[in-house]
Amino acid sequence: MSEFRHDFDKLKRLPPYVLAEVTALRHSARANGEDVIDLGMGNPDIPTPPHIVDKICESARIGRNHRYSTSRGVPNLRLGASEWYERNHGVTIDPETEAIAVIGAKEGLSHFVLVTIGPGDVVLAPDPAYPIHQYSVIFAGGDLRHVPLSPETDFIESLETAMARTWPKPKLLIISFPANPTTQVVDLAFMQRVVEFAREHHLMVIHDFAYAEICFDGYKPPSILEVEGAKDVAIEFVSLSKSHSMAGWRIGFAAGNRDMIHALTRIKSYLDYGIPTPIQVGGIVALRGPQDCVTENVAEYKLRRDALVEGLAQPGEGQWKIEKPLATMFVWAQIPEPLRELGSLEFSKRLLQEAKVAVAPGIGFGEGGEGYVRFALVENTHRIHQAVRGIRKFLRSAQP
Ligand SMILES: Cc1ncc(COP(=O)(O)O)c(C=O)c1O
Known part of the structure; x- marks a missing residue:
């Protein structure tokens, strides 16, 4: 190893990148051949028109x-x-x-x-x-x-x-x-x-x-x-x-x-x-x-939003009630009790490992985001229905 070490103050001032932990877990799950539904990063999956x-x-x-x-x-x-x-x-x-x-x-x-x-x-x-x-x-x-x-x-x-x-x-x-x-x-x-x-x-x-x-x-x-x-x-x-x-x-x-x-x-x-x-x-x-592509994208994100929010809100075990957002390609959800005490990072890890769904922990966006997770609507409705089933099954049995 080189004897020269370089330290960069600006980089040291950056807060820890907590999203990296969930990303690393997602990579290793996928490398193990697991089917992870990735609602973590806000990276649009709809191709350019x-x-x-x-x-x-x-x-x-x-x-x-x-x-x-x-x-x-x-x-x-x-x-x-x-x-x-x-x-x-x-x-x-x-x-x-x-x-x-x-x-x-x-x-x-x-x-x-x-x-x-x-x-x-x-x-x-x-x-x-x-x-x-x-x-x-x-x-x-x-x-x-x-x-x-x-x-x-x-x-x-x-x-x-x-x-x-x-x-x-x-x-x-x-x-x-x-x-x-x-x-x-x-x-x-x-x-x-x-x-x-x-x-x-x-x-x-x-x-x-x-x-x-x-x-x-x-x-x-x-x-x-x-x-x-x-x-x-x-x-x-x-x-x-x-x-x-x-x-x-x-x-x-x-x-x-x-x-x-x-x-x-x-x-x-x-x-x-x-x-x-x-x-x-x-x-x-x-x-x-023509701007039809914008209308079509909005319609697709709305379908996905509804699939996620309505699927999780269905009465029964594992129900998770979340308000429908009026805009963006995200759903911001307060972690249901009694799992909230896990904190958003731990909850996200458990959701990935046990429900095979990747989300972004709220803490990654600042302290005010603790207690929440963010779903990015970047998989199709079929996959979102699958995610809903996995999440509900997880919520039915998970203990903090
Ligand atoms: C609030 C906000 N600003 C900017 C961006 C990035 O936009 P761009 O791809 O134009 O750099 C995003 C992407 O997720 C965002 O959520």
Whole structure:
């Protein structure tokens, strides 16, 4: 072994990656030939619509598309983003100054935090939350403060409390609704309060809008940019990963405040040469072409949600009552008594070993997630029915 050892403070500041334990167990179960139904990671299984794939392939065969692209996105992609806002939210976005392409919401968000936040800058983010909302702040050297998030607490009041107790004053707030993992949704009045709060305290807001289009039962999530004055304080990230099943291609966009878009444009111009051109072309087709695929994806996620929630709620032994989420591709479930005392990590391990179903333990999303698990709706309804049978059998007999 080499005598040289290297230590990296930033990596040491990252919280332990608890999802890794369940992932390792799932790998070894599968390596042993066991049939595990994987509802752990939010990795969409629905293939990208053929008309988008065809266009990407066609574009990949053209030599000039093999050159470096532009990191802020080709004009038609930014135009597609602007049309998306007009069509879905009645918001006008200038494709030149208020929109940028990103290599998925996760990349864009992380680089935005990296360029705007430095050591000592305070950032507010909910707990529980999608992990990158916290990790991005740690990588940037910022000072992360958690704000509790649950349907029982008034998030804006919690923000007021956090603001009053925090010094130096926070610079940035990171939110995301519909939320992963909690599936919590909000209305426009909520967004208005966020914008008002941010304007009053001179705070920047990132809204991660990854589930903008994955919504059910007549609910439609608001964009923060629908709020008057939001463009003074906010930037919003939209992803094609779920709505258009393009997760592996890595494409999305951000829109909002010009200075904030400009900051992201600057850092990206130094760090990347842009999404490969054929994928940008795929993104243009996704945004500007027919949208039936989005409707079909939503219908499929709804069927899966219903299969899981209704299957577990059937009266009888092993019943598990969970509220149906109005959005996202997840189901967020409080662990039933008496097994709650196991904690979400141990419960998830037992569910994997005994029911052959992989889920994400709530603790992996922050302390506020303890006592819950998250199901990702990334297997078909047939497999979800199978998962329901396994889970109910497990719940019938399991002891803490
Ligand atoms: C809240 C949230 N933001 C961002 C992402 C990642 O999106 P993208 O694939 O566009 O990077 C996810 C994926 O699970 C997510 O749940």
